[in-house]
Amino acid sequence: MIDQRLLPETFTVVSYRSHLEVARAITDMVVRGAPAIGAAAAFGLALAGFESRAQTAGELFSDLQSAAITLKAARPTAVNLAWAVERILQSAARFPGSSADEMRAFVLSEAQQLADEDVEVNKRMAAHGAELIADGDTIVHHCNTGALATVDWGTALGVIRMAWEQGKKIHVLVDETRPRLQGARLTAWELEQYGIPYEIISDNMSGYFMRAGKVQKVLFGADRITANGDVANKIGTYMLALAANDNGIPAYSVAPTSTIDLSLAHGGLIPIEERNPAEVLDIQLAGERVTPRNAKARNPAFDVTPHRLITGIVTENGVAYPPFEQSLRKMMNAK
Amino acid sequence: MIDQRLLPETFTVVSYRSHLEVARAITDMVVRGAPAIGAAAAFGLALAGFESRAQTAGELFSDLQSAAITLKAARPTAVNLAWAVERILQSAARFPGSSADEMRAFVLSEAQQLADEDVEVNKRMAAHGAELIADGDTIVHHCNTGALATVDWGTALGVIRMAWEQGKKIHVLVDETRPRLQGARLTAWELEQYGIPYEIISDNMSGYFMRAGKVQKVLFGADRITANGDVANKIGTYMLALAANDNGIPAYSVAPTSTIDLSLAHGGLIPIEERNPAEVLDIQLAGERVTPRNAKARNPAFDVTPHRLITGIVTENGVAYPPFEQSLRKMMNAK
Numbered sequence: 001m002i003d004q005r006l007l008p009e010t011f012t013v014v015s016y017r018s019h020l021e022v023a024r025a026i027t028d029m030v031v032r033g034a035p036a037i038g039a040a041a042a043f044g045l046a047l048a049g050f051e052s053r054a055q056t057a058g059e060l061f062s063d064l065q066s067a068a069i070t071l072k073a074a075r076p077t078a079v080n081l082a083w084a085v086e087r088i089l090q091s092a093a094r095f096p097g098s099s100a101d102e103m104r105a106f107v108l109s110e111a112q113q114l115a116d117e118d119v120e121v122n123k124r125m126a127a128h129g130a131e132l133i134a135d136g137d138t139i140v141h142h143c144n145t146g147a148l149a150t151v152d153w154g155t156a157l158g159v160i161r162m163a164w165e166q167g168k169k170i171h172v173l174v175d176e177t178r179p180r181l182q183g184a185r186l187t188a189w190e191l192e193q194y195g196i197p198y199e200i201i202s203d204n205m206s207g208y209f210m211r212a213g214k215v216q217k218v219l220f221g222a223d224r225i226t227a228n229g230d231v232a233n234k235i236g237t238y239m240l241a242l243a244a245n246d247n248g249i250p251a252y253s254v255a256p257t258s259t260i261d262l263s264l265a266h267g268g269l270i271p272i273e274e275r276n277p278a279e280v281l282d283i284q285l286a287g288e289r290v291t292p293r294n295a296k297a298r299n300p301a302f303d304v305t306p307h308r309l310i311t312g313i314v315t316e317n318g319v320a321y322p323p324f325e326q327s328l329r330k331m332m333n334a335k
Numbered sequence: 336m337i338d339q340r341l342l343p344e345t346f347t348v349v350s351y352r353s354h355l356e357v358a359r360a361i362t363d364m365v366v367r368g369a370p371a372i373g374a375a376a377a378f379g380l381a382l383a384g385f386e387s388r389a390q391t392a393g394e395l396f397s398d399l400q401s402a403a404i405t406l407k408a409a410r411p412t413a414v415n416l417a418w419a420v421e422r423i424l425q426s427a428a429r430f431p432g433s434s435a436d437e438m439r440a441f442v443l444s445e446a447q448q449l450a451d452e453d454v455e456v457n458k459r460m461a462a463h464g465a466e467l468i469a470d471g472d473t474i475v476h477h478c479n480t481g482a483l484a485t486v487d488w489g490t491a492l493g494v495i496r497m498a499w500e501q502g503k504k505i506h507v508l509v510d511e512t513r514p515r516l517q518g519a520r521l522t523a524w525e526l527e528q529y530g531i532p533y534e535i536i537s538d539n540m541s542g543y544f545m546r547a548g549k550v551q552k553v554l555f556g557a558d559r560i561t562a563n564g565d566v567a568n569k570i571g572t573y574m575l576a577l578a579a580n581d582n583g584i585p586a587y588s589v590a591p592t593s594t595i596d597l598s599l600a601h602g603g604l605i606p607i608e609e610r611n612p613a614e615v616l617d618i619q620l621a622g623e624r625v626t627p628r629n630a631k632a633r634n635p636a637f638d639v640t641p642h643r644l645i646t647g648i649v650t651e652n653g654v655a656y657p658p659f660e661q662s663l664r665k666m667m668n669a670k
């Protein structure tokens with residue numbers, strides 16, 4: 001996988017040979033983005049198969065179950081991680097043969113299929129979402145939701161890319177997305193590749209541009225969407241959606257149905273990861289660390305945007321609108 | 336003055352010998368904070384007096400008028416700058432003598448008096464504001480509004496300091512305040528000096544803590560307040576006030592009456608400074624610049640928070656509440 005921590009300065013592809021290394025890479029954000037960590041975990045489970053010394057399919061399945069627990073615990077908020085691991089595990093549970101080697105190959109092919117499907121799903125989302133974008137739109141985009149955050153193409157950034165390829169003149173205001181700066185680092189880098197015009201802004205600036213009448217759409221991804229349409233996504237999404245709402249600007253979450261968790265009634269039930277405060281504190285300007293040496297910080301990695309602030313949720317099966325209780329179920333069953 | 340760009344790593348006091356140097360120091364943010372740049376400009380005007388070769392009070396006044404234009408143009412948004420320069424200039428205009436040297440000394444003493452009054456005004460604001468703070472409050476604070484932003488004591492941070500000295504247990508969530516990081520650098524440093532417990536957060540995190548029920552008050556300063564109570568303040572204040580409003584949390588602007596500009600009917604008339612995009616782009620994590628080499632950025636330094644999101648405005652003459660058209664005029668005339 002691409003080590004996303006080193007972009008845009010260095011483009012490095014790293015290889016892992018064990019599911020523990022993959023779990024660590026997910027925790028450390030070598031790979032990030034809800035769909036991308038789902039696919040990475042699926043391949044992690046395939047690796048666990050090759051690590052196992054099991055002689056029979058039954059023994060191998062037991063080892064896969066252990067590895068699945070480890071992989072699912074790598075990050076708590078994005079449900080795609082658990083969804084992908086469970087999907088591969090369920091396939092393995094239905095594997096008809098008794099040969100451990102055949103099951104190893106089967107699990108690998110299932111992981112590959114999940115990854116291939118992700119690209120397909122992303123393109124369908126992009127097509128649905130691009131219909132919402134008008135020629136001349138300026139779009140505020142939060143975090144990174146592009147090819148780097150998925151297997152390829154992207155969710156919210158995929159919509160932007162598709163609209164651009166359709167010939168629509170668009171401009172992107174890129175939230176830098178503190179503390180990890182996925183916008184300033186990764187989204188800006190992707191937009192440079194695609195030739196789409198953009199400007200980076202601090203996260204606290206989008207409201208200014210909205211009040212000035214400069215913004216027509218707000219787009220972001222999702223890490224988990226509950227049955228009522230509440231959206232857990234990268235920290236800052238809630239305040240962004242509030243500003244959009246205050247200015248009558250449509251705010252769309254773009255996410256595959258694998259991000260929808262109908263088992264949770266509302267966003268208050270989603271576990272929110274709090275990461276190392278060093279991610280907030282270790283920031284430098286002009287080469288100098290800026291925070292006092294003993295400074296303390298908090299670092300919640302996600303927030304929950306209540307459904308009342310969400311205009312629509314773009315999935316591979318179409319755009320869900322309020323009331324989300326009904327529309328999200330319809331999207332889940334539309335396959 | 337303290338070179339605030341070097342804090343908290345280095346505490347350096349710099350001296351200037353001309354009003355042009357002072358104007359440059361204000362533009363470059365060696366000194367920042369609406370009351371502090373007002374006082375700095377007042378001393379800048381006094382310096383202009385000593386620079387002038389005028390032989391008479393009349394000639395000197397003409398030179399002071401030229402210097403005043405330069406000083407007022409150093410930064411556009413905070414009205415305290417123009418207020419302080421105009422106040423000194425008006426005093427000079429009323430100077431009864433004809434001796435240039437006596438007028439030089441008079442202008443200097445007027446600047447000193449303005450600075451002394453600022454400390455007094457800050458303490459009165461702090462006393463009024465501290466009455467709004469309850470024992471056990473967690474307070475979100477934006478930018479730096481402490482002793483560094485004023486001549487001494489502080490506006491919003493002065494309220495926090497006063498409440499703390501009154502024995503109230505409080506906790507401060509310090510908005511880091513991108514792009515210049517006045518919160519992470521200066522407010523955190525001041526709170527360390529005062530021994531007040533705090534944690535730094537990214538600006539996009541305050542909404543998360545508010546929704547989690549962890550925040551009781553939101554405090555910030557102001558760079559200009561219009562007749563209807565609209566508040567121009569450091570970029571990000573609008574989104575912070577929106578989040579407070581969405582969660583029913585009181586949001587107070589703390590500012591001296593010299594920040595109130597009754598000549599402007601509403602915030603849409605306030606000139607908003609847009610600074611060098613390099614302030615957004617030149618951010619480093621782990622010693623590496625994070626934005627692509629050709630990246631573009633926008634950098635509005637302030638935004639306007641509409642009065643409907645402001646619970647109250649704390650001045651040295653008391654707390655103004657809506658409707659602000661009446662209450663602000665009352666504060667202005669209460670001296």
